[in-house]
Amino acid sequence: MAHPQMLKLPEVLAEIGMSRAAFYRMRARGKAPKLIKLPNGQIRCRRSDLDAWWETCELDAA
Structure with missing residues (x-):
């Protein structure tokens, strides 16, 4: 079974063109893509979750 592509937070921020602070404000309002916190404390976003958020x-x- 293939593992989904996981993006680091800086990669997500670069793709959506947003600062970390603005992203976390959007996340607090429930408007950001879903994030996953790994056991080591790092944050990741599945490519599929980011694509769904774009949609x-x-x-x-529209």
Whole structure:
């Protein structure tokens, strides 16, 4: 079984063009892509979750 592609938070921020502070404000409002906290404390985002979030942004804009 293939593992899903996991993006580091800086990669997510670079892709969406947002600062860390702005991202966490958006996350506090429940509007950010789903994140996963690994046992070592690092944050990751599945590529599929980020793509799904992009789709919701497109639907909201339409």
